Amino acid sequence: MAGKTYDLVLTARWIITVENDGEVLENHALAIRNGVIEAILPAAQAATLDAVRHVKLDSHVLMPGLINLHGHSAMSLLRGMADDLALMDWLTGHIWPTEGKHVRDDFVFDGAMLAMAEMIRCGTTTINDMYFFHGAMARAGLAAGMRTFVGCSILEFPTNYAVNADDYISKALAERREFLGEDLVTFTLAPHAPYTVGDDTFRKVVTLAEQEDMLIHCHIHETGVEVENGVKEHHQRPLARLKALGLLSPRLIAAHMVHLSPEEIALAASHGVSVAHNPSSNMKLASGIAPVAQMLAAGVNVGIGTDGAASNNKLDMLAETRLAALLAKVGTLDPTAVPAATALRMATLNGAKALGIDDRTGSLKAGKQADVIAIDMSALETAPTFDPISHVVYAAGREQVSHVWVKGQALMNERKLQTLDEGALKAKAEDWRHRIVSAK
Incomplete structure (x- = not known):
């Protein structure tokens, strides 16, 4: 490291790496250059490094940015x-x-920008989205500086975006071509759900995903009614139908997966399916409690999502992480079901694994990109701090997230957004409220 000039050195009271459950480094620092963590070293040693900027966070936790594995950003x-x-x-x-009545390119762009501002303020650095007008979502992600997975919704019926499944797919691929090569933007195929997508379309999605090397993002087994209706219409449960159609694979991110039998959990595990668990949305819509502990025990990779603000009603990944741990405990009547460290891994490294970017982000490690957040533990609500991991999951609030970086770029500094204009976003939100109310 001698002779190097770093762009940024971050020194903190604690660093939670998430590389190993329970690993906390005290009085350590991250040395960052060209958006990459080049070293993790003791604070005393870091103080001697040549850097463009040294940031000392004496009462803070540094940890990987949170990964929102399922959202509908524009629905903010x-x-x-x-x-x-x-x-x-x-x-x-x-x-x-x-x-x-309202969803167009400008609706999606403005709604996504509003959502991204909220997510950044909650410590989220990556969003796996699903909606329409995908170019608008991609532009919003680039403007905000967030790592953005643009899920291209596919349905059989018409919306403002497309008239049928083939039209959805054609438009998605055309918009994807505009953003190829953007490091922070990745397009995925997002057939909405088994009850809105037919067999032929699912087959096309599977073929296309393989040809274009794309992930698939789909709502699956969200409610008991969905499962019951699937059996009535197709004479088998939705997950079995999707298996027969070839959808189950490591490419698939299955959102919700609330109503699962032990055999279905084993099926998801054996096919390498990742699950996006959405505790608040599942509670608010009374969809049920997903068998998260059982899925984890079976080897299913489970991450955490917020779903959309229309069914949550906030995009707070810290709150979701806490709920994921607590719901697993009450759902199994086992207080050890999902410990704090496991919940934190679900919100970070597991999400990165689902998205195929765990070699780049999801934990703090030399060689990974610097997607980092700082949480201030000096608040009354987190005093005293015996265990930083426990406090991040069970005690800290989103208002304690003080700094956010993606690839070493500051998206928030001391609670002030750096890439987005808070006042302008509030004005846009009010304008859209007026339009929606006036159109009723």
Whole structure:
């Protein structure tokens, strides 16, 4: 390291690497150059390094940025519009009709920007999204500086974006071509759900994913009604149908997976399927408690998502991580079911693994890109700090996230957004509220 000039040296009271469960380094530093962590070393040694900028965070935890494995970012503009309803009533009676009136490129861009500002303020550095007008989502991700997976929704019925499944796929691929080569933007194929996508379309998605080396992102087994209706229509449970169609593979990120038999958990594990667990949304829509502890025990890679702000109603990955640990305990009546360190891995490295980027992010390690957040433990609410991992999961709030970096670029510094204009975003949100209310 002698003779090197680093772009940034971050020194903190604690560093949670997530490389090994429970690993906490006290009074250590990250040395960052060209967006990559080049070394993790004791604070005293780091103080002697030549760097463009030294940041000392004497009361903070440094840890990997949180990875939101399932979201609908643009739906932030529909936050609180239709609460306390069952999923299908919420979708068919309120959300889909409103989307039909308003969802266009500008809606998606403005909603995604609003969501990304909230997510950054919560310590999220990566979003795995699913919606329409994919170029708008990609542009928002680039403007915000977030690592953005753009899920290209595919349905059989028309929306403002496309008229049928082939049209959704064609437009998705065309928009994807515009962003090939962007390091922070990745397009995925997102057939919406087994109840909105037919067999032929699923087969096309599987073939296309293999040809283009794309991930697949799909809602699966979210509600008991979905499973029951799947059996009535297809004479088998949705997951069995998707297996027969070739969808189950390490490419698949299955959102929700609430209603699973032991055999289905084993099936997901044997095919390398990753699951995006969405505790708040599942609770709010009364979908149920996903068998997370059982999935983890079977070897399923489980990450955490917020779902959209319209069904959550906030995009707070710290809160989701806490709920993931607590729900697993109450769902099994076992207080050891999902320990804090496991929940934190779910929110970081497991999400990175699902997205195929665990060689780049998800933990703090020399050679990985510097997707890093700082959480201030000096607050009354986190005093005293015996175990930083426990406090991050069970005690800290999003208001304690003080700094966020992606590839070493500051997205938030001392709670102030660096890439986005908070005032402008609030004004846009109010404008959209007025438009939506006026159109009713």
